[in-house]
Amino acid sequence: MTLNRSEAPETPALSNFLRDIIAEDVRTRKYGDATIQTRFPPEPNGYLHIGHAKAICLDFGLADEFGGKTNLRFDDTNPEKEEQEYVDSIQRDIHWLGFDWERLCFASDYFGQLYEWALQLIRAGKAYVDDLSADQIRQYRGTLTEPGKESPWRNRSVEENLDLFQRMKAGEFSDGSRVLRAKIDMASPNLNMRDPVMYRILHATHHRTGDDWCIYPMYDYAHGQSDSIEQVTHSMCSLEFADHQPLYRWFIEQLGIFPSQQIEFDRLSLTYTLLSKRKLLQLVKEGFVNGWDDPRMPTLSGLRRRGFSPEALRTFINTVGASRTNGIVDIEMLEHFQRDYLNRRARRAMAVLRPLKLIIDNYPENQVEHVEVQNNPEDPSAGTRLVPFSREIYIEMDDFRELPPPKYYRLSPGKEVRLRNAYFVTAHSIVKDSAGNIVEVHCTYDPASRGGNSPDGRKVKSTMHWVSAAHAISAEVRLYDKLFSKPDPNDVPEGGTFLDNLNPDSLQILADARLEPSLAGATAEDRYQFERVGYFCLDPDSSETKKVFNRTLPLKDSWAKIEKKAGV
């Protein structure tokens, strides 16, 4: 797998509080000679999404800035939800985003050490085996405003706790019958400190350790110590873990191990987008989208298939920054950086999405010319290509109006326009079918305007794209729009669900678009701008005989804006 890192200059580092903290720790030599060490700790229970991309850019990017290292560590402490498929997809997606880890780690690698430490805490009288049921534990925990009650099993002897815990590990007890708890403070105003569960009994097969274990550590007991084992200096996580920080520190202090520090930042939220793993999984499982990599999904695999570029994703994330406020970023900002990248890099091509035949009555019947076209006007080094032109061509249905509305500059009866890089044409007549649909437009061309300019200096208001009918290839084009129709997909009336906000028009399939012949050679790596239409890439569903293109994003469309305004 190749990294995408060097393709574009990284955006300059914007100021943010995480960088400030690390810079200060470096300045004061808080960790002595130790290098900055971070980690990205996904749970392999789903695909990575753009929210994870933020964490990845921060974890890897910041460490890199300070000459540090980053481990990829799978937080695989819950065998019931985790799968190898996710372990694989996560690694693929991180690489695609442009990062590589120092070490590949698994929390499950530390199960042995974690178990030894648990014994140590028991011996120190800091942990005990509790026979209460899950229900009872919840009742004993108290509420937000009332303190909890101590479990009747809280003061067992060290010997008994040791014996019981070893037998838990040996598989003598059934799931849920006992847990190991830290002995802290049932009256703490922080519920996380009310004797949190450290281990639960789970007779489940783990994707890495198989059936070696039937007790599994909880997140709180595993995460901080895993950080400590890896000498993580800055353990960045999202805001909802702030309440866990006292517990994170408690375990490290009781154990007297390397003092990793947790720092919380805000998650990424985007308008029109859902980033809840549970809901994303539901969309996949219930078939509202076609898999985790559906181009409408905010997953990294979905964005990749959609044609988004990792460089632009990084630019976006760096621009949005990190803080401790809960904000929602406009999806337009994401799209802006994609367009910005694609405009500079994407090869141009002409493609007619909804074909309307245009017949040039005064063009010689069997003549074919090849006009020279720039591959990318933004980048002359991309060179030129030859595109065939002939008497019968296709133009976009949108580009002809029998009755043009005000400010409509495109083709209409009597109007002259430019066919891009080819000729000026003037429309004269139309042919309709029995249902009244326009099926053909007849026009004449000005032979002197070859290349797209008239020697008499005559101006036209509009330039349109086209493809030669006889030379065009047919392809399927998939147009994507936002998956949800509301800025906040969770904004539903009483009794509704986010599914009610699914945009019914998020996918539109055009079965018979006509493309210029050069597109027959498109490969999976290519990104195109179909001129005047949008950015496109080849979908993996393509076959030798049938190409399928995904629209990454449409071009900004100021005519659509004018039209909309007039309509209102």
Add this chain to the structure above:
RNA sequence: UGGGCGAUCGUCUAAUGGUAGGACAGUGCCCUUUGGAGGCACUUGUCUAGGUUCGAAUCCUAGUCGCCCAGCCA
């Protein structure tokens, strides 16, 4: 109503006691062989009330509003 965290243009984010700046979005104009791109300009903001200070987005006090926490999930 316990605890934790937070509040700066419509949105995201800078300013770390010394000119409130940038990006996105929006609007207008210019330019254009993509109604794309580009250029120029404009608009809008420090949650409130007090206080400290020559000077406060920044420090203090009180309030208001928002988010998170009662999994044997992470």
